[in-house]
Amino acid sequence: MKLTSTNDEKTDDNSSNQSRREFLSSSKKIAYGVGAAALLGNLGNWALSYAADKEPIKVGVLHSLSGTMAISEVSLRDVVLMAVEEINAKGGVLGRRIQPVVVDPASNWDLFAEKSKQLLLQDKVSVVFGCWTSVSRKSVLPVFEKNNGLLFYPVQYEGEECSHNVFYTGAAVNQQAVPAVEYLMSKEGGGYKKFYLLGTDYVYPKTTNKILRAMLLAKKVPEANIMEEYTPFHHQDYQTIVGKIKKFSAGGGACVISTINGDSNVPFYKEFANQGLRAEDAPIMAFSVAEDELRGMDTNPLVGHLAAWNYYQSVDTAQNKKFVADFKAYCKKNNLPDGEKRVTDDPIEAAYFGVHVWKQAVEKAGKTDVDAVRKAVYGQKFLAPGGEIKMDEGNQHTHKPVLIGEILKDGQFKTVWRSQGLVKPEPWSEYTNPEKGCDWTSHQGTYQKKA
Amino acid sequence: MKRVVCLVMIAWVAICGRGEFSAAEELSAMTLEVEGALKDLSSEDAAVQEAAVNALIAGGDPALLPKLEEVRATADRSVRMAIKPVIDLLKNKAKLASPDSNDRRSAATDLGSLGRPASLPWMQAALQQEPDRWVRYTLEESIQLIRLSSSDPEIQATAATKLGALHSQNAVPHLKELTAASSEGVARASREAIGRIETWASWANGFETIFRGISLSSILLMMSLGLAIVFGLMGVINMAHGELMMVGAYATYVAQELFKGYVSPELFDYYFLFALPLSFLAAGLCGLALEATVIRFLYGRPLETMLATWGVSLVMIQGARVYFGDLTSVAAPNWLRGGFQAMVGVYLPYNRLFIILLSVLCVVGIYLLLFRSGLGLRVRAVTQNRNMSACLGIPTRRVDAYTFAFGSGLAGIAGCALTLVGNVEPGLGQNYIVDSFMVVVAGGVGKLAGTIVAAMGIGSLNKLLEPSFGAVYGKVLILVFVILFLQWRPAGLFAMKGRNADA
Numbered sequence: 001m002k003l004t005s006t007n008d009e010k011t012d013d014n015s016s017n018q019s020r021r022e023f024l025s026s027s028k029k030i031a032y033g034v035g036a037a038a039l040l041g042n043l044g045n046w047a048l049s050y051a052a053d054k055e056p057i058k059v060g061v062l063h064s065l066s067g068t069m070a071i072s073e074v075s076l077r078d079v080v081l082m083a084v085e086e087i088n089a090k091g092g093v094l095g096r097r098i099q100p101v102v103v104d105p106a107s108n109w110d111l112f113a114e115k116s117k118q119l120l121l122q123d124k125v126s127v128v129f130g131c132w133t134s135v136s137r138k139s140v141l142p143v144f145e146k147n148n149g150l151l152f153y154p155v156q157y158e159g160e161e162c163s164h165n166v167f168y169t170g171a172a173v174n175q176q177a178v179p180a181v182e183y184l185m186s187k188e189g190g191g192y193k194k195f196y197l198l199g200t201d202y203v204y205p206k207t208t209n210k211i212l213r214a215m216l217l218a219k220k221v222p223e224a225n226i227m228e229e230y231t232p233f234h235h236q237d238y239q240t241i242v243g244k245i246k247k248f249s250a251g252g253g254a255c256v257i258s259t260i261n262g263d264s265n266v267p268f269y270k271e272f273a274n275q276g277l278r279a280e281d282a283p284i285m286a287f288s289v290a291e292d293e294l295r296g297m298d299t300n301p302l303v304g305h306l307a308a309w310n311y312y313q314s315v316d317t318a319q320n321k322k323f324v325a326d327f328k329a330y331c332k333k334n335n336l337p338d339g340e341k342r343v344t345d346d347p348i349e350a351a352y353f354g355v356h357v358w359k360q361a362v363e364k365a366g367k368t369d370v371d372a373v374r375k376a377v378y379g380q381k382f383l384a385p386g387g388e389i390k391m392d393e394g395n396q397h398t399h400k401p402v403l404i405g406e407i408l409k410d411g412q413f414k415t416v417w418r419s420q421g422l423v424k425p426e427p428w429s430e431y432t433n434p435e436k437g438c439d440w441t442s443h444q445g446t447y448q449k450k451a
Numbered sequence: 452m453k454r455v456v457c458l459v460m461i462a463w464v465a466i467c468g469r470g471e472f473s474a475a476e477e478l479s480a481m482t483l484e485v486e487g488a489l490k491d492l493s494s495e496d497a498a499v500q501e502a503a504v505n506a507l508i509a510g511g512d513p514a515l516l517p518k519l520e521e522v523r524a525t526a527d528r529s530v531r532m533a534i535k536p537v538i539d540l541l542k543n544k545a546k547l548a549s550p551d552s553n554d555r556r557s558a559a560t561d562l563g564s565l566g567r568p569a570s571l572p573w574m575q576a577a578l579q580q581e582p583d584r585w586v587r588y589t590l591e592e593s594i595q596l597i598r599l600s601s602s603d604p605e606i607q608a609t610a611a612t613k614l615g616a617l618h619s620q621n622a623v624p625h626l627k628e629l630t631a632a633s634s635e636g637v638a639r640a641s642r643e644a645i646g647r648i649e650t651w652a653s654w655a656n657g658f659e660t661i662f663r664g665i666s667l668s669s670i671l672l673m674m675s676l677g678l679a680i681v682f683g684l685m686g687v688i689n690m691a692h693g694e695l696m697m698v699g700a701y702a703t704y705v706a707q708e709l710f711k712g713y714v715s716p717e718l719f720d721y722y723f724l725f726a727l728p729l730s731f732l733a734a735g736l737c738g739l740a741l742e743a744t745v746i747r748f749l750y751g752r753p754l755e756t757m758l759a760t761w762g763v764s765l766v767m768i769q770g771a772r773v774y775f776g777d778l779t780s781v782a783a784p785n786w787l788r789g790g791f792q793a794m795v796g797v798y799l800p801y802n803r804l805f806i807i808l809l810s811v812l813c814v815v816g817i818y819l820l821l822f823r824s825g826l827g828l829r830v831r832a833v834t835q836n837r838n839m840s841a842c843l844g845i846p847t848r849r850v851d852a853y854t855f856a857f858g859s860g861l862a863g864i865a866g867c868a869l870t871l872v873g874n875v876e877p878g879l880g881q882n883y884i885v886d887s888f889m890v891v892v893a894g895g896v897g898k899l900a901g902t903i904v905a906a907m908g909i910g911s912l913n914k915l916l917e918p919s920f921g922a923v924y925g926k927v928l929i930l931v932f933v934i935l936f937l938q939w940r941p942a943g944l945f946a947m948k949g950r951n952a953d954a
Contacts, residue, residue: 266874
């Protein structure tokens, strides 16, 4: 079986078979008509593919379409395919069509590595857009490094990584968590003095909280005013923790920094509201709650709480309005679940502009060769839906704006604070790893800074 | 009667009329001053600005809010910061008169944390006519909190003592600062107050821990009751039990959507009462179908049953994902939102109280059905000795089907109740299935009393361990305890005794 064939190719084959059969077996005029039309269509396709010159460029899409992560990752596949369709509609890249190869790693970390191997070695894709969780990224990393593949990773993450084979279009900790806490400490943000760091028990929350703790201590927040707590995946009973938060926040000046992931959010926010705590008493600043998650939640207990991202669907720019409308139209046209009711959010935007940045780089390099494209990505600028972004000159990450938003009843965000210009990404945090830097132009990846 | 109504109406009109009149009079006198202050807000001079802010606060007229918002919309950052307290204070003053006691209470809390002495007379006035006990409590707490930062040591000392009497947890950080105060009287009063508050807090904490334990136990019990019947009485290892809960949860979702679509919005809050029987029926019917198509052929072959039901569970999960999508939510009805304050520092959420009540009702229902009804008699007979029951003319097949459907229906009710505390998603059942099996096994297979006691034990133990060990290790420790316990008593808490023990 040919693993690379895409859906539209398959349907083409089918229709031509069918048309031939009908053409031969039926003497009715309608069948002649249908057959002729299908033949013509096929000829047209042929003509197009010849005009488009040589083979299409294959790109891999590595997002979980089933299992626990499907809830978040399916939207990323959708937006990547939409971006590809956009580019193809405008004539493709270097005069060639882009052909997406979609695989389903099914929220299984081993399968991520296996599927990425298949994409790189068997399908020989030029680039892969994929992954959500840090553990999935970590498990494909060796495959990409060994085979010199190229991965565009669109989700905010904990940093401490500087791979030559990954472009990180999501935020590093200094582009999300750190400014969020700085905002809460500022007079404008409420001047909070006590911080409850609450997360799910895995690498992203733990590393983020390590950095935040170091930062808070550096800013002279006493140890007693910082609490750190973790819950298992799928934790459902937040009674004790909310009780602790209540005690911690007595007397005011306390806030919660939440890196709670996935399905634990609903029970947490519900319990928080039901125990009589309000956003005014202790706001929850979340780094993993975006519009796409809010779409399916009862937003009542969340209203007034905060989140930090680099993009919101509510960003008021012309290009964003078009992007949101396009995405909704795309979902409706392709009969994706929820169709027009779909929303965009930060990872969706990052996945979207990742495809375009790659396309620009390929055009600049004039070929799809990984090393040439990588060099061309450095310094690449793109007018993303949330505003112009810039790829760093050496550390493989993205310069992005930071936005703090307040959750509204309709599941959207109201931006309450915006960074001045773009924030430079720091894969190695200045608080936990001040001596380390990441640079692939003047150094070989991670290097020791000279004192 | 009519006359009384008339009199009341006349009096009301008179009061309103007078109120309007005096307000209008005041307004004309104030207008000039207020206009000036509003203008001064944008002044470059910090002193002028501050004077304007103070004047506006002293005026305390919530009617100014739209104007202030207008100023804020166009002003630069420093002005926005300057008028923020004015807006906050006035907003909360307006909220003090709200008909909703929650609004009044949150306004009182906010005024306390804003800490402006100007708000003292407002709160005192509100205190005079406040009917709700807990709003009164909060008002008093806020008043004393503001007084605590007074410059007069005598006022500070009385405020500290009063806060101690109020057991105000919110005051502790401020009181701690005051223990080092220069005035000996204030320092002593603060120390005493802290002592009182903390003794109270440890009591309150104890109560809350007990409540949390009971609440978690009730959830565990709801989840495992159905399993106790299916697994305990019938010996069927149903791995799809969690998915039957999911069916119940989705039935609740469907009920909600039906009410949204077809019933008038005033009745929306009652959808949950409709959802309870609906989820029982939906899950029960699913159970009936599952029994008739899969389990019926596998009685007495536990391993095959396990594999087959596990397969069914995967099909059901994916089916729910395809049909409902990943994102659905059930909004708790208003009457199950928020909570009720039992005493200072102890707040009991309605949704949890409801689940506790529901689990008690379920236990009573099961008891009545199993031990006080004809069907129950037959069920027990079949579980004790299938062949003998068959000989005596009990239709064992039909009894099996009913029992299984009943157990499944209970799982549906559990799923419905779980929507109040958690998610509605295809993987919902997977989160709970392990816990349910743990409860049933630890309690002793085949004994309902064992299930109840095990649920209580595991729930309370979990909540006792969690504060000191954290959620992750709390869970680990529970599993270790259960394993050790089963080493000690392999048959569980209430073991089957006698001739049927091995059957």
